[in-house]
Amino acid sequence: MSEGIKKIDFIKNMAVFHDFRWTSSVRDDGNNVAEFKKINILYGRNYSGKTTLSRIFRALETGSISNKYSAPEFQLSFDSGSNATQNALNSHGQVVRVFNEDFVRDNLRFIVDDEQTINSFAILGEDNTKLEEEIEKHEAELGNEEDKSGLLGELLGAEEKFIEARKAHGDKSSELEGKLRDKANKAGIGIKHNKSFGDANYNVPKIKTDITTVTKGTYSPLTDEQVGKFHDLLREEPKPEIPESSSFNLQYSATTSKAKELIEKKIQASDPIQELLNDAALATWVRTGRGHHQEKRDKCAFCGSDLPSDLWEKLDKHFNQESEELRQALDNLLGSIERERSRVPNLLKIKNSDFYSNFTSNLDLLAEQLSVQSTSYCASLDSIKEQVQKRKDDIFTPLEFDPPESVEDALNAVRDSYEQLRNESNQFTTSLSADQSEARAALRLHEVHTFINIINYDNECTAIEALNEAKGKAEEAKNTAKEKVRTKRAEIGELKAQLKDESKGADRVNDYLNNFFGHQSLSLKAIEGTSGDASSGYRFEVTRNSQKAFHLSEGECSLIAFCYFMAKLEDIETKGHKPIIWIDDPISSLDSNHIFFVYSLINAAIVKPKNFLQLFISTHNLDFLKYLKRISNDYTGKGDKRKKIREFFMLERSGDISQISLMPGYLKNYVTEFNYLFHQIYKCATAQFIDDDNYQDFYNFGNNARKFLEIYLYYRYPNGVDGDDKLLKFFGDDSIPTIFTERVNNEYSHLCGGFERGASPIEVPEMKTVAQQIISKLKIDTDQYLAFLQSIGVQDDGF
Numbered sequence: 001m002s003e004g005i006k007k008i009d010f011i012k013n014m015a016v017f018h019d020f021r022w023t024s025s026v027r028d029d030g031n032n033v034a035e036f037k038k039i040n041i042l043y044g045r046n047y048s049g050k051t052t053l054s055r056i057f058r059a060l061e062t063g064s065i066s067n068k069y070s071a072p073e074f075q076l077s078f079d080s081g082s083n084a085t086q087n088a089l090n091s092h093g094q095v096v097r098v099f100n101e102d103f104v105r106d107n108l109r110f111i112v113d114d115e116q117t118i119n120s121f122a123i124l125g126e127d128n129t130k131l132e133e134e135i136e137k138h139e140a141e142l143g144n145e146e147d148k149s150g151l152l153g154e155l156l157g158a159e160e161k162f163i164e165a166r167k168a169h170g171d172k173s174s175e176l177e178g179k180l181r182d183k184a185n186k187a188g189i190g191i192k193h194n195k196s197f198g199d200a201n202y203n204v205p206k207i208k209t210d211i212t213t214v215t216k217g218t219y220s221p222l223t224d225e226q227v228g229k230f231h232d233l234l235r236e237e238p239k240p241e242i243p244e245s246s247s248f249n250l251q252y253s254a255t256t257s258k259a260k261e262l263i264e265k266k267i268q269a270s271d272p273i274q275e276l277l278n279d280a281a282l283a284t285w286v287r288t289g290r291g292h293h294q295e296k297r298d299k300c301a302f303c304g305s306d307l308p309s310d311l312w313e314k315l316d317k318h319f320n321q322e323s324e325e326l327r328q329a330l331d332n333l334l335g336s337i338e339r340e341r342s343r344v345p346n347l348l349k350i351k352n353s354d355f356y357s358n359f360t361s362n363l364d365l366l367a368e369q370l371s372v373q374s375t376s377y378c379a380s381l382d383s384i385k386e387q388v389q390k391r392k393d394d395i396f397t398p399l400e401f402d403p404p405e406s407v408e409d410a411l412n413a414v415r416d417s418y419e420q421l422r423n424e425s426n427q428f429t430t431s432l433s434a435d436q437s438e439a440r441a442a443l444r445l446h447e448v449h450t451f452i453n454i455i456n457y458d459n460e461c462t463a464i465e466a467l468n469e470a471k472g473k474a475e476e477a478k479n480t481a482k483e484k485v486r487t488k489r490a491e492i493g494e495l496k497a498q499l500k501d502e503s504k505g506a507d508r509v510n511d512y513l514n515n516f517f518g519h520q521s522l523s524l525k526a527i528e529g530t531s532g533d534a535s536s537g538y539r540f541e542v543t544r545n546s547q548k549a550f551h552l553s554e555g556e557c558s559l560i561a562f563c564y565f566m567a568k569l570e571d572i573e574t575k576g577h578k579p580i581i582w583i584d585d586p587i588s589s590l591d592s593n594h595i596f597f598v599y600s601l602i603n604a605a606i607v608k609p610k611n612f613l614q615l616f617i618s619t620h621n622l623d624f625l626k627y628l629k630r631i632s633n634d635y636t637g638k639g640d641k642r643k644k645i646r647e648f649f650m651l652e653r654s655g656d657i658s659q660i661s662l663m664p665g666y667l668k669n670y671v672t673e674f675n676y677l678f679h680q681i682y683k684c685a686t687a688q689f690i691d692d693d694n695y696q697d698f699y700n701f702g703n704n705a706r707k708f709l710e711i712y713l714y715y716r717y718p719n720g721v722d723g724d725d726k727l728l729k730f731f732g733d734d735s736i737p738t739i740f741t742e743r744v745n746n747e748y749s750h751l752c753g754g755f756e757r758g759a760s761p762i763e764v765p766e767m768k769t770v771a772q773q774i775i776s777k778l779k780i781d782t783d784q785y786l787a788f789l790q791s792i793g794v795q796d797d798g799f
Contacts, residue, residue, distance in 0.1 A: 003079040003094065004614040005580065006035045008056070008660070012073040015052040016658035025659045026649070034662050037647040039607070041628050042618040042660075043667065044651025049658035050618040053651075054100035054584035057616070061096040063089045080163070094613070095577040099565040100584035107568075108561050118524065118540035118564065135495045139576075142488045151488055155481040158474070165474040169467040176460045180207050183451050196234055197444040198437075207448060211457065214449040222446045230439040232357055238429055242354050242422045248347050248415045251340045252380070252408040255333070259384045260401040262329050263391045267322045323395050330392040337385045344374050344381075347411070348418055355425045366417055373410045380404040496572055506540050508567035512601060513559065521545045522556060524564075555594065562586045562598060566605055578613040581606065586617075587624050599627035607631055618651075622673040629668075666792035677708035679792040685771035701767045705774065730777060 007026070011017035026034045044050050056074055059065040065072060065086055075085045084092045107119045143150015148157065184207040185192040192202040199206070213219060222230070299305060350367045352360055383404040391399050428435070452458075506526040513522060524540045542549045542560060552560070568574070569581070583602065587595045606612055619625055633646040648663035666675050681704060683697050690698060713726040779785045789795070 003082070004036065004038065006077045006079055007033075008053075009075040009077055009083070010073070011052075011056070012071075014056070014069050014072045014074065016047070016049045016653055016656060017052060018657050020659060022660070025661055028662055034647065036614070036616075037643075038614055038645035039631055039633075040614070040616045040647050040649060041625070041631070041663075042616065042649045042651060043622075043625050043663060044618065044620060044658075045653070046620050048620075048651040048653040049660075050584055050620070050651060051100055053660075054098055054582050054618065055102060057096060057580070057582040058098040058100060058102055059086070059089050060084060060092060060094070060580075061098050065089070066102075095574065095579040096582075097565075097569060097574060097579045098582040098584070099562065099586060100582070103565065104561045108557075108564060118542070131495055135492055138488060138492045138495065142485065142492065151481065151485045155478070155485050158478040158481040162471070162474040162478040165467070165471040169464065169471045172460075172464050172467050176455075176457075176464060177204065179455055180204050183207060183448075191444060191447060194447075196231065196440065197447070198440045199444070210445055210448040211452055214445050214452065215458075219445070219449070221449055222442060227443065227446060229358070230443050233439045234436055234443075236356050236432060236436070238432055239354065239356065239425070241426050241429065244422070245348050245415060245418060248412075250347075250377075250408050250411060251336065252377070252406065255337060255340060255381070255384060256403055256406075258333055258336075259388055260403065262326065262333060263387055263399050263401045265326060266398045267326055267396060327392060327395055330388055330395075333388050334385060334392070337381050337388065341378055341381045341385075344378055347374065348415060350418065355421065356428055358428075359421055359425055362417075362421055366414060366421070369417075370411075370414050373407050373414055376405075376407040377411055380407060492576070493572075505567060505571065508570060509540075509560070509563045512563035512566055512605075522549065522560070524560070554588070558586070558588050559594065562601075566601060569606070578611060580614045580616075581612050582616040582618075584618050585620055587619065587621055595621065595624050596627060599624065599630075603631060622676065625667075626672070664793060674708070674711055675788075675791045677704050677711070678788050680704040681708055681771050681774055682788075682792065682794070684767055685775045687768065698767050701771065705770060709774070731773070 007022045008020075009022055011020040023033050028034050042050060042053070055066060056076070060076070072086055075083050077083045078092065078094075082092070109118070141150050143152045143154075145152050145156050147153070181204050182189060184190055184202055184204050187193055190202070191197050191207065192200060348370055350363055350370065352363050355363055383402075387399065387401060391397075506524040510523045513524075521544050523543055525543045527539050527541055542552065565583075565586075569579070586602075587598050602617070606615060617628060619628070631646065633644055648668045650661050650663040650667065651658055652661065666679055680697055680700065683694065684701050687694055687697070709727070709730075713730060717726050717729060778788065
């Protein structure tokens with residue numbers, strides 16, 4: 001299927017195109033991206049990049065790009081959405097024909113060396129009616145795209161169906177892809193932006209991987225309880241290590257054993273006082289009183305009576321060393337019991353804040369058990385203490401020890417449970433990062449699982465697969481139809497090869513030379529070469545008056561080259577196809593008459609017969625541009641799809657960089673260089689400052705101003721007055737503007753003064769002053785000045 005070129009997406013590292021981007025450069029007044037049309041006219045001054053563009057198109061024709069470019073890059077888009085790049089020059093499937101200096105050098109070597117010849121080419125021969133009828137029959141079977149007949153019609157229909165199927169599949173795939181993209185990284189709802197999932201680089205490939213995981217039979221969706229626990233886990237921060245409860249060492253067994261020993265221990269006084277043995281309270285009173293009297297008093301502090309001289313001896317025999325040692329041991333045991341009891345509240349400090357939240361329930365249960373067992377432990381200690389105190393009060397009477405119920409094992413069990421939780425918590429700290437990563441992954445997969453259920457992912461995939469199968473069948477049908485077309489064209493080509501006649505190629509060139517340009521003496525001659533008795537093909541030779549021509553002028557070379565190209569559009573490889581044609585500046589070194597004839601030939605042989613798919617013509621010549629504006633500007637399509645077939649573009653170079661843009665209205669709508677020169681002067685007069693965008697306006701100002709004034713003053717004073725006198729008349733009595741203008745025009749357009757002037761910087765203030773003086777004088781004729789402004793598209797004069 002033939003398809004035109006829509007735009008040049010980008011060009012990099014190719015001469016003056018450093019980093020050209022179509023979408024940022026080629027826009028209309030409404031800021032819409034413009035596109036190539038069926039006929040495209042490109043205007044640009046010399047060295048603005050016209051030939052570089054033609055080389056890109058010629059690369060599509062020849063399949064190779066010049067190796068003179070360092071790392072060139074470009075991409076052209078076709079109407080169907082396909083594209084061609086520097087790495088894929090042969091896959092576009094279009095017939096491309098380019099006229100430029102490379103074409104001339106490759107095919108017309110006589111231009112650089114008049115001893116060389118011109119490559120021959122074959123066009124359809126004559127006098128073979130049977131072959132022509134057979135070709136006609138095959139061409140009828142081949143049909144054509146315009147009326148959708150024959151094999152080409154079938155191919156066109158198959159391609160349309162394939163495009164529809166591809167679009168349906170693409171739209172459905174894009175729809176699902178959009179849902180996945182939004183879920184993956186759209187602000188607000190995307191997994192990428194959810195901190196719970198912890199993946200700031202989440203994207204579409206990752207969500208597809210997750211979908212593969214959750215659609216496997218081994219995946220189990222999370223319960224609400226699991227989801228809650230995972231969220232709790234993600235809220236945890238790493239905690240310090242919890243130390244071991246080292247103060248828990250219980251003394252219960254040792255205390256019980258000691259109590260039993262002391263309580264049941266038997267002792268006897270050396271010379272007991274029976275009354276004290278019979279009355280423990282009295283014995284305690286006496287013992288206490290002994291401490292208040294011995295070696296302190298001679299009289300009883302209670303009754304005032306004299307103390308017997310042998311009292312202390314009797315009491316020493318009753319309260320002997322053994323009883324005192326037992327008493328001391330009992331006191332020590334009571335102290336130990338009290339200290340052990342005081343330790344109980346601090347045996348184990350359970351602080352939930354030291355642990356992670358998932359340990360809370362176990363810790364609460366453990367704290368409750370600790371409280372119960374601590375109370376029982378204290379009760380047991382109190383029971384032992386009571387028995388010890390009782391023996392102390394009756395030191396000489398052994399008692400039977402009644403051991404209370406032991407809770408030591410129960411308390412140790414609480415401690416062991418606590419240590420287990422403590423170790424688990426410390427281990428949890430070590431694995432927290434990994435556990436949280438697993439939690440995030442589990443929650444993310446749960447989110448993806450929920451998402452694909454909401455969008456009916458399986459049904460979407462099934463529908464896409466069905467559309468893909470339909471696309472595959474449509475593509476297969478298209479390829480089958482394309483192969484039929486290829487086979488039929490090959491058959492036609494074989495038949496045409498039997499008809500081709502290289503000698504006719506030279507005749508067609510001569511027709512153009514003679515009929516369009518009137519060169520009766522200059523022509524091409526087809527010379528058949530021989531090798532032994534066999535013909536070795538033809539070569540073309542340039543003749544003048546039937547003799548081989550030498551020393552052709554540049555204009556003659558240009559004419560022959562262009563006529564050769566036009567004739568070659570009818571060669572065996574081109575005729576019957578509708579090519580994309582690029583003609584690069586074909587009027588070099590031609591006078592005005594020949595320029596018109598070049599336009600006429602293009603219009604008569606290419607445009608009017610409509611035997612082309614797309615036409616591109618570039619030029620630097622405003623006269624040629626004037627003619628090109630006459631080329632048909634018909635419409636294609638109907639209704640809302642109706643559009644013009646012609647577009648104008650401009651190549652503008654700023655420094656070492658060129659850009660492509662739509663041609664401004666004043667150049668597209670008005671035909672003379674006079675309007676252009678006025679616009680350049682006007683821009684210099686109204687410029688606020690010089691920068692990279694406008695410095696060329698000032699650089700070219702001398703030439704532009706000189707040419708404008710020559711044209712303007714000639715029509716204003718057409719009486720042969722010298723240039724200086726015309727300037728004086730134009731500026732009036734004030735000679736200063738005249739002198740100033742003459743200096744800028746001469747020095748900057750001709751570099752009067754030699755090397756020094758050319759090596760000096762451009763004097764912008766001088767040029768701006770001259771530009772403003774010219775504009776001021778033009779404004780005197782208001783009607784003409786307003787017409788000037790309208791011709792360059794300026795409505796409100798800010799000058």
